[in-house]
Amino acid sequence: MKLTFRIPGPLLAFTGGRAVVEAEAAAGPVTVEAALGQLWRLYPGLRDRILTEQGQVRPHVNVFVGPDSIRDTGGLSTPIGERAEIAIIPAVSGG
Amino acid sequence: MVATRQVSPKGGDALVMVGTMKGAFLFRSNASRARWERGGPYFPGQAVYAMAYDGRAGRGRLWAAPESFHFGAVMRSSDDFGKTWSKEEEGSIRFPEDTGASLKRVWQIAPARAEEPDVLYAGVEPAALFESRDRGKKWSLVRGLWDHPHRPQWQPGGGGMCLHTVLPDPSRRERIHVAISTGGVYRTDDAGRSWRTAHKGVRAQFLPDKHPEFGQCVHKIARHPSRPDRLYLQNHWGLYRTDDAGESWKDVANGVPSDFGFGMAVHPHDPDTAYIVPLESDEFRCTPDGRLRVYRTRDAGKSWQPLTRGLPQKDSLETVLRDALATDGFEKAGVYFGTRSGKLFASRDSGTSWTQVADGLPPVVCVKTAVASKPGGRSH
Numbered sequence: 001m002k003l004t005f006r007i008p009g010p011l012l013a014f015t016g017g018r019a020v021v022e023a024e025a026a027a028g029p030v031t032v033e034a035a036l037g038q039l040w041r042l043y044p045g046l047r048d049r050i051l052t053e054q055g056q057v058r059p060h061v062n063v064f065v066g067p068d069s070i071r072d073t074g075g076l077s078t079p080i081g082e083r084a085e086i087a088i089i090p091a092v093s094g095g
Numbered sequence: 096m097v098a099t100r101q102v103s104p105k106g107g108d109a110l111v112m113v114g115t116m117k118g119a120f121l122f123r124s125n126a127s128r129a130r131w132e133r134g135g136p137y138f139p140g141q142a143v144y145a146m147a148y149d150g151r152a153g154r155g156r157l158w159a160a161p162e163s164f165h166f167g168a169v170m171r172s173s174d175d176f177g178k179t180w181s182k183e184e185e186g187s188i189r190f191p192e193d194t195g196a197s198l199k200r201v202w203q204i205a206p207a208r209a210e211e212p213d214v215l216y217a218g219v220e221p222a223a224l225f226e227s228r229d230r231g232k233k234w235s236l237v238r239g240l241w242d243h244p245h246r247p248q249w250q251p252g253g254g255g256m257c258l259h260t261v262l263p264d265p266s267r268r269e270r271i272h273v274a275i276s277t278g279g280v281y282r283t284d285d286a287g288r289s290w291r292t293a294h295k296g297v298r299a300q301f302l303p304d305k306h307p308e309f310g311q312c313v314h315k316i317a318r319h320p321s322r323p324d325r326l327y328l329q330n331h332w333g334l335y336r337t338d339d340a341g342e343s344w345k346d347v348a349n350g351v352p353s354d355f356g357f358g359m360a361v362h363p364h365d366p367d368t369a370y371i372v373p374l375e376s377d378e379f380r381c382t383p384d385g386r387l388r389v390y391r392t393r394d395a396g397k398s399w400q401p402l403t404r405g406l407p408q409k410d411s412l413e414t415v416l417r418d419a420l421a422t423d424g425f426e427k428a429g430v431y432f433g434t435r436s437g438k439l440f441a442s443r444d445s446g447t448s449w450t451q452v453a454d455g456l457p458p459v460v461c462v463k464t465a466v467a468s469k470p471g472g473r474s475h
Contacts, residue, residue, distance in 0.1 A: 045184030
């Protein structure tokens with residue numbers, strides 16, 4: 001299945017400037033966690049910016065599948081369907 | 096978009112690294128330190144609580160630990176005085192999985208002794224010490240401190256649960272002092288394998304037991320390089336000196352308007368001379384009476400004198416944080432401090448007179464000094 005990731009501006013240094021990254025995932029049921037694994041495979045440096053070293057999404061980073069924040073849909077275990085679009089967006093919080 | 100200015104220091108130039116809540120800056124001057132040129136902001140928008148300069152083994156390497164509010168803290172280094180920086184994914188500080196901890200902030204970057212030119216330390220939040228033995232390429236948790244039985248009971252202060260000061264002993268290969276808010280001062284004599292408290296005599300004003308085994312809220316410790324068993328300590332209430340590497344501390348708050356404060360620095364050549372910036376109280380963490388005064392002792396704390404020449408003495412409610420006061424190594428010592436209101440002040444006569452070097456910076460959280468060891472650009 002095809003995955004599309006949207007990368008926020010502050011992280012473009014990790015993707016060679018690509019704001020949209022496409023990847024293939026294995027067929028069948030896939031979770032956000034597995035999908036992000038495909039993104040880390042392409043750009044390993046991204047992982048520690050989006051997740052803590054303990055594997056949790058950083059508190060001020062939001063991950064959306066389509067229009068839905070994964071905080072409301074089961075976190076990294078959220079299942080995703082065909083042609084999923086995953087957007088990584090910094091929260092509006094900040095100092 | 097903010098433009099980053101660059102500076103090109105020459106060997107022998109004075110460098111002042113300034114970390115702020117919104118980026119880092121590098122000030123340079125020739126050895127006269129009469130006029131300063133400003134580089135930065137580097138990492139605009141990111142908080143930089145820790146900076147350092149590693150001039151060992153022919154290097155001229157700047158270190159900074161920029162911290163994105165959203166994407167976390169990373170270690171960056173530059174061999175050309177800030178023109179280019181190492182990649183974000185290189186040399187990360189990561190807690191091992193079994194600790195269950197995640198890096199929140201890097202509070203301190205400390206090159207080890209000159210005889211160990213490949214070793215660096217980092218003090219972080221949550222309170223822990225990391226060590227690199229390959230010039231900062233890989234970092235590992237110092238387990239001896241992490242596994243200390245006191246650690247689960249350390250409590251965060253207003254700045255967070257931080258290990259904010261790391262002082263390798265220049266004369267004793269395996270001795271390091273660290274300071275933790277709030278835990279206290281801990282010392283190792285075996286290169287980090289085992290640690291014990293080194294804050295006997297330091298009061299914990301804010302606890303029912305004023306002399307607990309640990310839990311002192313030490314804001315800063317400073318070691319004199321030529322007399323390494325002498326350290327000064329600014330506590331959350333209290334000023335102290337030790338002459339026996341922390342076995343015992345003596346109250347030296349003699350003639351100060353308040354013994355509350357954060358920063359503490361020693362004169363580079365005279366172990367009897369130290370500097371503080373007293374603040375009114377923990378309730379009102381600003382300079383007392385609206386006067387911005389650095390206090391200097393020249394007799395190891397028996398007395399302190401206010402230094403005011405060139406510093407605002409009216410309506411000046413300033414805050415100087417724990418890592419924002421520093422001295423340089425020049426023969427005629429320079430003293431520097433930054434304020435939460437974004438001002439940077441400098442003295443080139445050991446504190447007797449002051450000039451304002453910068454205004455309008457973001458809140459200053461760290462001020463570090465160095466002498467540029469070379470023009471820059473040399474590789475690892």
